[in-house]
Amino acid sequence: MGDANGGSMHVVMLPWLAFGHILPFTELAKHIARQGHRVTLFSTPRNTRRLIRIPPELAGLLRVVDIVLPRVERLPEDAEASIDLPSDDLRPYLRAPAAAARHGVPCAFLSLFGAASLSIYGPPEALMGRGKHAKTKPEHLTVVPDYVPFPTTVTYRGFEARELFKPGLVPDDSGVSEGYRFGKCIEGSQLVGVRTSAEFEPEWLQVLRELYQKPVIPVGLFPPPPTQDVAGHEATLQWLDRQALGSVVYAAFGSEAKLTSAKLQAIALGLEASGLPFLWAFKPPADAEPGEGTGVLPEGFEERVSGRGLVCRGWVPQARLLAHGSVGGFLTHAGWNSITEGLTRGVRLVLLPLMFDQGLNTRLLVEKKVGVEVERDENDGSFAPKDIADALKRVMVDKQGEEFGRRVKELAEVFGDDENDKCVRDFLSCLSEYSRQHMDDSIPFQG
Template sequence: MGDANGGSMHLVMLPWLAFGHILPFTELAKRIARQGHRVTLLSTPRNTSRLIHIPPELSNLIRVVDVALPRVERLPEDAEATIDLPSDDLRPYLRQAYDAAFASKLSEILQAEPSRPDWVLIDYAPYWAPALAARHGVPCAFLSLFGGAALGFMGSPETLMGQGKHARTRPEHLTAVPAYVPFPTTVAFRGYEAREIFNPGLVPDDSGVSESYRFSKSIAESQLVGVRSSDKFEPEWLRLLGELYQKPVIPLGLFPPPPTQDVAGHEATLQWLDRQAPGSVVYAAFGSEVKLKRAQLHTIALGLEDSGIPFLWAFRASADAEARNGEGAEELPEGYEQRVNGRGLVCRGWVPQARLLAHESMGGFLTHAGWNSITEGLARGVRLVLLPLMFEQGLNARHLVEKKVAVEVDRDEEDGSFTAEGIAVALRRVMVDGKSEEFGTKAEELAKVFGNEEENDQLLRGFLMCLSDHISQRQV
């Protein structure tokens, strides 16, 4: 067990099985280890081999534990992360497998003397972990990879459970700013977003519980909450969370990944960027969770083309490519790459995103507004054009527009559809139009918050000190 006077602690970390959760948990594990603490990080064999790479100098402090998933009906045999699922309808079966395997492994770790952990740090998904840890006398902390505004909008554990006067029982309840928010804001879902998120988010699925139930239990039964944020960015939302949760809510810092990835296979891409003017290029990418359809890809392609702005697109095949027998030629408009040759690059497969965003020619980021991508973009001081597509991304988009650091692509209010012209207009507004410099100035200001390693380390130290103090109080 840890030293009651702030010495080394042993922390177990349980991220959900999604790239956008495993990668930031791994980055956080490295930063915690650099503070001198021991970390046990749980994931599955396929994920640890493709995502979790621990530097040799930290290998004595970070132990990566492979957890094999059981066979679950309807879950593809090699599916160990959400990106492996051919359809979002299969997510509940991945949750079933996760719950069974990871609860068993955590129970085993909690019983292991003398290396029993001091804390269990959980993502939203393992809602069973706080009660399991408590049975062994170990406290639990919920680590939110979502920003404070999105968490604040979703409300208290009671509200997340669908109870109390603020319960959301119909999709339209998600389209208004909640009465418990004491300051003016536009953070709320649009109608089409609310309809898309309500059933998978607030209604129980085949895993037995809803997504919001998982959040509610994980928050309510943890001793404290850490949020991937900074009190210099959203102090009002962090204060509100403390009131809603009635427990300590501590900003963890933003911990963006360092721009040090291997560029093997992308040498030509970096050479192309080297030839572009500083701050002139838009980077376009939509994360690992989004499964865009062919028609949407065509619209994005034409929007990038019509903007007249140099661009680099981290392209992923459409969700319906397999249904069309993988006819790759149809994935982009006919003759597209020939037309944009020299001005635009379409990069297929994995790209070193953090490395590319840090390049001096990058000036903008067309993104789905996932919190990981926002963090990476603002850490490098690039301007944001937002096209939210799922989950809490619409809330993030409203928040960033409110902060005057981003422009959101215009959408049809009924069905959420977007046009090439809407994308081109938003890109030009942020990159080249009369007020574009204002966005640049704001992005540079926020880079001093999101990308300031000294400040991020200070916030993390504050969080770790809270963990240590809690152990001290329990031992008195």
């Protein structure tokens, strides 16, 4: 077994079946292969066809292997990722049983959530509903745990905790909760990689090491490069070319969130009221009738913003758009994937958290002074067009926005390729050290 620089490791990667997991796993796989190691990346046939593209120069080191999902009752015929599910209630049916490392192979858990979010949930036993730090009611998610040794606002709002608790921490039809699965994976791994940077979350990484009592290593942010195919979006890029440097707000809310018509209308009217040029990656609402499309937008909206705003339907090359010089702000749901793309491109963030870890991410970014959170009703999480417009103006127009701009530009320099490569080398060195103690030279990643 060679060391991490000897090119003799074989890393096996098995991401959860969601776009937000498969895509960053693929980017990390490329980073590992570029350092001379073999990588096998597993996913399902439909996901490998629509998501995974391997550069020709890495084909000899990076292998993509299809795993055909068994037929599962209640799942739609072609459902192979969470985006394919008509309802979040079907998420448990998309999960396959965990494959434990039963053959003397070291196992690493790769978290695509940041260190702060993981820390708030506590040690693995707490995720599994055991021990003094277990979250047994929503209110437990709204206070900073006593093991956090510094002042922070990183916690959930009341409405966020109530929405998250049942799908995240209460057993579902599979018999265990989503949190339990995370805890079990972390417990069974020899080390944990976190998609973050020591420059960005040093204090939270230390908390996590003490909670897990095993190596916790930042692996970098590894955002997708802005080299996506723009076929069908040429006019969008031409429109951006005509806008002033750093003036445009890019609005997008990820592949997982299913926004209602009411929330989309508030966002639309907020973008209009801001007076700023914007580009919106629009997805139909969760409560739209079949074929309704963008009919849920306010009447006359697209005509009123014509020339100043673009509404793009369907898939958009997000990394390419965020890298464009005209884009200066990002109205986002604060998913960790989108955050990493925004920070590495040096754009200012306006944060509208919608689900999962996004509320925690938002509070972290506000503390780090790289973003502004949209004001919400504390009881039900509702927001008005004015709340959207006010947050956008604070970041893009007001004098305070200059500080946000300076800070994100500094971070963009920190999160460059050199930092990513160093993080990956450190993580692989730790993996190599563990793998020396085993006969098999394969190292599975789970996450």
